[in-house]
Amino acid sequence: MSMTVIKPGLLATLQDTGRQGYGKYGIITAGVMDGYAYRLANRLVGNEGEHAVLEIAWSGLAVEFHDDRWIAITGGDLSPLIDGVKVPMWRPVLVKAGRVLSFHQPAAGCRAYMSISGGFDVPKVMGSLSTYLRAGIGGYAGRALKQGDTLHAHPSRLAVDSSERILHVDDYGGFLTAKWSVSASGYDLTGQDAVVRVLNGRQFDDFNDDSQQALFRERFTVTPQSDRMGFRLSGPPLTLRQAKEYVSEPVALGTVQVPSDGQPIILMADRQTLGGYPKIAQVASVDIPLIAQLPPGGSIRFAEISLAEAERLYAARARELRMLEAIIKHKLKEW
Structure with a gap:
């Protein structure tokens, strides 16, 4: 599988959870800014572990798909469109070959995350797929995406054949989406107070x-x-x-x-x-x-808040994510 960058947008990079254990050498962690959106994006396309996703800041990114592939878009709502049709977020989406996915004016939040079934095929550097921009390592050639870049992915974990039992087809036929989605309850995207x-x-x-x-x-x-x-x-x-x-x-x-x-x-x-x-x-x-x-x-x-309260909130979020992951895994097994 591959897709080509038509427009790079303001800043689009490949990120995972970052590099751990290299701080003593002056190597920063990097990784995604929004770990909640990152984790659910991967699970929605059947990816287990820490696969790289596209972190898209603000707007402007446009990519063309060269084969059918499941993706998921989470995080901020940057008005994603496929050939001019609004793409639902927080659910699996099957993009058809030859279609163009683009991101536009932010409607809520300012960073979107796009995962792809199988995960992006880029080499690990110091145990991570994340882009460290200042050092020029990791991700795609250690830099933000540019026009003409071609991204490859590992074999899809999800079948690309459609079934009316679990999918519905949009009016334009450029993509399919799962009937279900997860709730974006992890944060408030109002941006005020x-x-x-x-x-x-x-x-x-x-x-x-x-x-x-x-x-x-x-x-x-x-x-x-x-x-x-x-x-x-x-x-x-x-x-x-x-x-x-x-x-x-x-x-x-x-x-x-x-x-x-x-x-x-x-x-x-x-x-x-x-x-x-x-x-x-x-x-x-x-x-x-x-x-x-x-x-x-x-x-x-x-x-x-107190340390005890911070720990309670952390544990509650961890339970929430585990529950959502279990539900998603069960839903994907139906396919």
Whole structure:
């Protein structure tokens, strides 16, 4: 199977869950920004394990399929069309050979994920298929997709013959979709006043009382300078009780650092391995997908929770995903 990029869009890369265990060598984790959408995208096309998916930021990507293939689109709604027909999300979709899938104006969220049955056929680098853009490794030639690129996939895990018992055909015949879908309940895609739950960071007590209160009282806005490395926020300046020098130490996905200008940065998938700015907060892992889907101009309000609550939320999300995966697996067995 193969498909060719007709238009590359703003930023489309191949990503999985990233490179683990190489931080001591200065190699970042990378990987998908929205792990919830990633995991369900793979399961919807029968992929088990950590297959690469296309992470599509904003809009503009268009690809032509050269044979029939099952795909699934999850995450943000970037108005996907196949030959001009709206494509349902969060369900298996059988795209026919010669058809063009394109992404357009974001309707909700800003990052979509496209999986393909069998998984994309690209080599692993340091145990991962993810694209590390700054180093130029992984994914498709270590870079974002360009016009004319041809992506190949492993043999499909799902049969491509149709059955009216489990499928319905759209009016134009360019693709088929499963009758069922999963609910996109993992996050809110409104982009306004998203409530992000955080724990106090290692240096929370180093910030003055007004800054501690402002963190949980005021609204922060995502700036256009945000990217896969970090989301830069604009809001009331957060200041230390007194100037201090900090030793650089490891940082994690969702660490909230505050540089000298007082404007916080939420570290994301392409974050550096070490950070020397004071860390005022740590985002609970269940809310990372919510942040990943915020566009520039989107707003955040932070809510303080305990470690015990963060662990409870993590366990609940894990149970939810396992249940959804079991249901999807059962549905696919019917085929």
